Amino acid sequence: MHQKVSAKSKIMTLVAGLFLSAGVFAAEPANVVKPDLAKGEALYNSGDLKRGIAACMGCHGANGVSGGGAYPKLAGQHAAYTVKQLKDYKAGKDRPNAVMSAFASMLTDEDMLNVAAYLEKQAPGNGTAKNKASIELGQKIYRGGIPSKNVAACAGCHAPNGVGIPAQYPRLAGQWAEYTEAQLVAYRSGERKNSVQMTGVASRMSDAEIKAVSDYIAGLR
CATH class of the missing domain: 1.10.760.10 (Cytochrome c-like domain)
Known part of the structure; x- marks a missing residue:
């Protein structure tokens, strides 16, 4: 005997079909490589x-x-x-x-x-800001940018405490000041070209400003 299918059952079947066709219930892709x-x-x-x-x-x-x-x-x-x-x-x-x-x-x-x-997964290495004479300037640049030069605040992308935003902006907190300074100079000179955004920022900064913010970043944690 054929059973009668209620209107509600028909609707549920149709909805399930639509979800499946849209991939809502699709399994995780089999080719996703998990790190070892x-x-x-x-x-x-x-x-x-x-x-x-x-x-x-x-x-x-x-x-x-x-x-x-x-x-x-x-x-x-x-x-x-x-x-x-x-x-x-x-x-x-x-x-x-x-x-x-x-x-x-x-x-x-x-x-x-x-x-x-x-x-x-490794514990970040903490650092310290060493230049007391420029700490205030470094803090101002990191937190508020340099409005007169159209330099955005570093904190806007790298977070107030320098931890960055996963998959978008790197962690900076505790990095060696010398290394950060060298990278900003490389962006400014065009030697390093793998971030249009950072090239634009660094191109408008002076040596003193780069050095100050690099030192400040070293002390973030």
């Missing part, structure tokens, strides 16, 4: 001799906290940002660096994801 923290840790600390890849910690320090401003602190940095920088180094166009380009050229996308994910 153990592999990231091994590659960071020991490298991969078979592929000629040196350990990252040789320059960037144990757990991503480097020993000086020649090399940036990587601990606690958003994984998506680290991956982007490695890919930019590998491309060798908008962020030229002979050492990093050679290193990144040997990494697969999976390697980059694993190392970046490992670093994101």
Whole structure:
């Protein structure tokens, strides 16, 4: 015998069909690659001799906290940002660096994801602002920008405490002042070109302003 289908049942069936066709109940894509923290840790600390890849910690320090401003602190940095920088180094166009380009050229996308994910989980290295004479200027620039030069406040993108916004803007808090200063100068000169926004900001800043805000950033936490 055929059972009668109520109007309500017909409506529910139609709605379910529409949701399914729209992909509302679609499963997570099968090709999503999840990072392997153990592999990231091994590659960071020991490298991969078979592929000629040196350990990252040789320059960037144990757990991503480097020993000086020649090399940036990587601990606690958003994984998506680290991956982007490695890919930019590998491309060798908008962020030229002979050492990093050679290193990144040997990494697969999976390697980059694993190392970046490992670093994101490490405790950030704290720093301190050292120049008392410029701390007020640095704070003003970071929090309020330089209105007369159309320089936006750093806090607007990198957050008041410098932790940044995942996948969009990097963590800056505690970074070596020397490293931050060098990057701002590189943006200003056009040597580093992988952020149109930062090139515009840095192009309107003086040496004193760059130095002051870089020192202030080092003390954020």
